[in-house]
Amino acid sequence: MYTELSGKAIALAINKASRSIIADHGIKPKMLLIQVGEDPASSYYVQSIVNTAPKLGCEAELLTLESDCGQTKLLEIVLQANSDPTIHGIMIQKPLPKGIDDSLINLSVNPDKDLDALHPINLGKILMENEVFLPCTPAAVYYTLKYYGIDPKGKKTVILGRSNVVGKPLANILLWKRAFANATVTVCHSQTANLAEICQNADILIAAIGKPNFVTADMVATGSVLIDVGINEISKPDGGSTYVGDILFDACKEKAAAITPVPGGIGRITTSVLYLNLVKACLMAAGQNKVVDEYIDVIFNENQKKL
Numbered sequence: 001m002y003t004e005l006s007g008k009a010i011a012l013a014i015n016k017a018s019r020s021i022i023a024d025h026g027i028k029p030k031m032l033l034i035q036v037g038e039d040p041a042s043s044y045y046v047q048s049i050v051n052t053a054p055k056l057g058c059e060a061e062l063l064t065l066e067s068d069c070g071q072t073k074l075l076e077i078v079l080q081a082n083s084d085p086t087i088h089g090i091m092i093q094k095p096l097p098k099g100i101d102d103s104l105i106n107l108s109v110n111p112d113k114d115l116d117a118l119h120p121i122n123l124g125k126i127l128m129e130n131e132v133f134l135p136c137t138p139a140a141v142y143y144t145l146k147y148y149g150i151d152p153k154g155k156k157t158v159i160l161g162r163s164n165v166v167g168k169p170l171a172n173i174l175l176w177k178r179a180f181a182n183a184t185v186t187v188c189h190s191q192t193a194n195l196a197e198i199c200q201n202a203d204i205l206i207a208a209i210g211k212p213n214f215v216t217a218d219m220v221a222t223g224s225v226l227i228d229v230g231i232n233e234i235s236k237p238d239g240g241s242t243y244v245g246d247i248l249f250d251a252c253k254e255k256a257a258a259i260t261p262v263p264g265g266i267g268r269i270t271t272s273v274l275y276l277n278l279v280k281a282c283l284m285a286a287g288q289n290k291v292v293d294e295y296i297d298v299i300f301n302e303n304q305k306k307l
């Protein structure tokens with residue numbers, strides 16, 4: 001019998017930590033959200049971030065730019081926000097329109113305000129186990145393991161996908177020498193040989209490749225933990241659409257000890273991590289940066305559902 005690892009409880013626990021830190025430290029964190037163009041999926045996500053702000057005691061200012069605003073204009077805005085002391089964190093919605101160099105924009109954000117942890121300095125800090133911000137999706141996976149008491153220490157942990165936003169930072173987080181890390185990590189990608197066989201040997205399998213229902217029951221070990229990062233829109237026979245993960249949920253759940261749903265799993269946690277990063281940024285600006293993990297630990301211990 002499998003356990004469904006719902007993201008809702010984790011998101012609520014992280015939000016509770018953010019609210020407590022804000023109340024105890026008398027801070028008012030403010031985020032600048034920048035959206036370039038009007039992609040409907042991006043607009044939906046960005047609006048849900050904006051709507052979350054008042055519930056946590058934060059402020060979120062949304063700046064929407066025309067898709068043809070140009071790279072120079074975007075850079076000017078980021079540089080201005082970098083030096084504005086009233087803005088503690090910056091988030092730039094991706095993907096950016098053609099003609100804007102993604103890596104240049106990542107590099108332009110002040111690393112102390114980099115809520116997505118995409119600046120090379122912040123990615124490097126993760127490598128050195130000296131993290132300040134954690135990228136939202138890898139952090140959501142880490143907190144899922146921690147919340148449900150699934151310790152990957154010494155476990156064969158396979159990550160499908162090596163992107164800079166998910167696979168690579170997640171692999172490095174799970175290699176940390178601390179609780180809920182210390183994993184033996186294998187990272188697979190489109191050039192990996194014998195991928196199914198590698199998956200079959202995984203104690204913990206994390207899929208982040210963006211291929212609907214790619215992982216089938218014959219690829220997973222009995223009693224393994226399955227974490228699905230993928231969010232894929234697929235067409236339904238009636239002409240509508242729905243979202244599925246990279247793991248074929250109904251078939252794989254029967255073999256798994258635990259599995260995250262899509263939707264309602266990892267994706268449900270990312271906005272909470274984004275705000276936790278904003279709280280960290282605001283505390284850092286006030287000269288304090290050590291308290292966040294302590295709050296998370298206390299709240300997780302109160303609410304944690306151990307497997």
Ligand SMILES: NC(=O)c1ccc[n+]([C@@H]2O[C@H](COP(=O)([O-])OP(=O)(O)OC[C@H]3O[C@@H](n4cnc5c(N)ncnc54)[C@H](OP(=O)(O)O)[C@@H]3O)[C@@H](O)[C@H]2O)c1
Nearest residue numbers: 137161162163166189190208209210229230231266267270
């Ligand atoms: N839950 C969330 O909040 C959240 C956040 C971000 C992303 N996502 C979802 O997570 C998925 C991955 O996102 P991403 O941004 O990391 O994607 P990405 O940048 O497109 O990277 C996909 C990775 O998967 C690998 N891959 C593709 N096809 C493969 C195959 N057949 N076998 C093995 N590996 C394969 C690619 O290999 P190569 O490197 O060799 O090309 C690449 O490393 C997407 O579904 C995305 O929507 C979810």
